Structure formats: C-alpha cells, structure tokens
Amino acid sequence: MIDALLSGLSSLVMGLGLLTIENIIMIAVGCVLLYLGIKKDYEPLLLVPIGFGAVLVNIPLAGMMEPGGLLRHFYDAGVMTEIFPCLIFVGIGAMTDFGPLLENPKILLLGAAGQFGIFLTLLLALLLGFSQLDAIAIGIIGACDGPTSIYVTSKYAPHLLGAVSVAAYGYMSLVPLIQPPIMRILTTDKERKVRMEYPKKSASPALKIIFPIVVTVVTCIIAPMGTPLMGMIMLGNLMRESGVVSRLTKASENEITNVVTLLLGLCIGATMEGAAFLKPQTLLILGLGFIAICLDTVTGVLFGKLMCFLTKGKINPLIGAAGISAYPMAARVVQAEGRKYDENNWLLMHAIGANTGGQIGSVMAAAIMLSVMKGMGIG
Amino acid sequence: MDNFTFGITMTIVGMGSTLFSLWFLTLVINLLKRIFPYRESDEKGKEAKS
Numbered sequence: 165m166i167d168a169l170l171s172g173l174s175s176l177v178m179g180l181g182l183l184t185i186e187n188i189i190m191i192a193v194g195c196v197l198l199y200l201g202i203k204k205d206y207e208p209l210l211l212v213p214i215g216f217g218a219v220l221v222n223i224p225l226a227g228m229m230e231p232g233g234l235l236r237h238f239y240d241a242g243v244m245t246e247i248f249p250c251l252i253f254v255g256i257g258a259m260t261d262f263g264p265l266l267e268n269p270k271i272l273l274l275g276a277a278g279q280f281g282i283f284l285t286l287l288l289a290l291l292l293g294f295s296q297l298d299a300i301a302i303g304i305i306g307a308c309d310g311p312t313s314i315y316v317t318s319k320y321a322p323h324l325l326g327a328v329s330v331a332a333y334g335y336m337s338l339v340p341l342i343q344p345p346i347m348r349i350l351t352t353d354k355e356r357k358v359r360m361e362y363p364k365k366s367a368s369p370a371l372k373i374i375f376p377i378v379v380t381v382v383t384c385i386i387a388p389m390g391t392p393l394m395g396m397i398m399l400g401n402l403m404r405e406s407g408v409v410s411r412l413t414k415a416s417e418n419e420i421t422n423v424v425t426l427l428l429g430l431c432i433g434a435t436m437e438g439a440a441f442l443k444p445q446t447l448l449i450l451g452l453g454f455i456a457i458c459l460d461t462v463t464g465v466l467f468g469k470l471m472c473f474l475t476k477g478k479i480n481p482l483i484g485a486a487g488i489s490a491y492p493m494a495a496r497v498v499q500a501e502g503r504k505y506d507e508n509n510w511l512l513m514h515a516i517g518a519n520t521g522g523q524i525g526s527v528m529a530a531a532i533m534l535s536v537m538k539g540m541g542i543g
Numbered sequence: 544m545d546n547f548t549f550g551i552t553m554t555i556v557g558m559g560s561t562l563f564s565l566w567f568l569t570l571v572i573n574l575l576k577r578i579f580p581y582r583e584s585d586e587k588g589k590e591a592k593s
Contacts (some may be wrong), residue, residue: 216589263569269572276565283554290550386564515589525565532560536553540544 186438194218217433255421257400275521277467278487281459306456329452390531
C-alpha cells in the first residue's frame, strides 16, 4: 500500500527531475513572446499561440510533440501536409485589394526587386556553410511572408521551421523599425519629396475579376511548383472580387484564417523544443533573416531610384521599400516616411500597389525557387 | 552540384525569372486594361450596389 502511494507520488514529481536547463530557457523564451504579444502588441495573433506552444512543448513528459501528442497531430495534419499556409493564403487573397496595382501596373516591378534579398541571403547562407536545402529555407525569410516561409521550410528543412518562422514573423512586425533608416540612407531629400500622380481611371470590375484568373494561369505555367500558393491567394481574391460568394469570402477572411492562425502558431511554437532550438545555428538564422529583410529594402529602394530616373522623377523611390510582402505594414511605413519630408505627399495608394506587388512577387520568387530545385533534381 | 554553382545559379535564375515574370505580368495587365477599360457605368453600378 505504502509502496503504491510512494510510486504514485513519485510519478507526480518525475517531470520536475526531467526538466532540463534548455526546457527552462525555452519556457522563458515562450513567456517573452507572450509578453511581446500581450503587452507590446507585436503581432499578438501569432506571438500568443507561438509563445504558448513553446511553453507547452517544453514541459517534460507532456509528450505534446511525441507521436500521438496533441501538437504532433496538428503539426502532421497541417504543416507537414502544407495545408495551413495554403489556407492562410485563401484568407490573404480575400483581404487584398489589387486595385491600386491594376491602376499603375509598372509598380509591380518593385514587387520583384523587393525579393532579391531572398536570393542574396541564400548565397550568404551557403557561404556560411549551410546545406543547400537549409540555405533555401533561410533565404525565404526574405520573402517577409510567414505562410510562404513555412511552406518552403516544411518542404525542404522542417528541422529549421521554428527558427525560420520566428524570424519571418518577428521581422515582419519589426518592419517599421528596420526600414526607415535604410530608406533615409539610400534616398536624397529631393527624391523623398517626389509627388506621384494618381491615375485618372480606376480598374474596371471586370478586370479585377479576370486578374486573379490570369495571374494564376500565367505564373503557374512559368513556375508550376508554386501553384498551391499562388492558386490559393488568387482563389481568395477571385471570391472577393466576384462578389457572388460573400459567405465564403467572409469565412476565409475571418473564421478560416483565425482558426488556422491559432493552429499554425501553436505548431510553430511546438518546434521550439529546447534541445532542438537552442543551438548557435538558430542565432545565425535569426541574423541572416535580419540581413534578408534589410537587403529586400535596399534592392527595393534602389530599384525605385532606377524607376525614378527612367521616368524622369515621376516615381518616388521610397515606394520601393513597400515591394515586400509585409502587407499593409510596409506601405504604411512608406506613407509615414514620405510625409515626414512633405506633409502633403500622399504616397499610400502607390505604396499599397507596390506592397500587393510584393505579395505576388514573394510567392513568385518561392515558386521559381521550388521549380528550379525540382528541375535540378534537388530536394 | 557544389554549393557555389548552386548558389550562383539560384541567385541569377531566381532574380532574373522573378523580374521577368512580373514584367510579363505588367504587360498582361496593360493588355487586359485595354480589353476591359473602366467605364462610367461601372461607377454607377458600384453606387447602386452600395
């Protein structure tokens, strides 16, 4: 009887004995993420589930990520199958208005320039000794796009998913701090004050409906491996613009996106198990992610300067910084920066156009990467 | 394939193809704008809907 009592009691404290220093550090990291989300309002929709997932997975004997564990079920069903990022994309498509881009299509090129950081960071990661597949996953942080980063990383380097996702979402929320100094360094006072004309004619409703269909066909023929991503974002947008499935559009924007964000956040947190996450490699990935976002901004602004020169000063180079996928944060940063130098300079709609171009550009860059990898027979 | 060749190939093909694809899309959008131009009736339809 006493033996049974003692063994019963010892099983209750066994977890305490198995708690490692790595577990304690990662529980603290989870709490820091929760603090940033709750108290500082940094991407709370993501940081709260990520932080809590990190706490859950570091509790000894809970087995949350063991075969049969709750988070393992979510992870296998949604991340390994790539369903979660694709569902998030339906929601993003349903929330995005491509109108400003359609009114001024040439700013779509800024969405391409804003992705160059992906490839330059990939090169840097290879130089630092990462394997080819790991370098692809690290480079994609430069897409500044959480779902795309998760999609590519879960395909090629699932062991880096925690570090890559934290970097992608973390730096996305830090765009207002990272971009302005780079924008100021690379532009002159005169360039920052350039006022851009607004197009006289808007995009017709028919064009807005046909646009997602055409983009899907054109881009997916060029890079078929990106079809799940581009297809889903454009499906969401088609539902929005057609106006005939408002229930589905609203569900995609709200319920589906919310549920998937919760599960995706928990899954990302679940990859932050102490022994696997606490490595010098993680710090290196976070550093490279930061460089990727900086390089995106640099190439975007430089391309904006080139367009400014070619159009004889009709394009404000600042909007080049919005050619990344962090929507609509990057566009707001451009607007705020522009108004610092000319209070009556309204760049927002142009920046939104470049920003939506960045969304298409980031998916396109990932799709091209995946297709080239397949062509090379890698992965 | 060694890392250097892989990296250079991905960088050149990746940057070039992304830029080319989006440039091609701008041409397609410009073409679509000619086929489906904005009409005054679109504005009226929008107002009626709202």
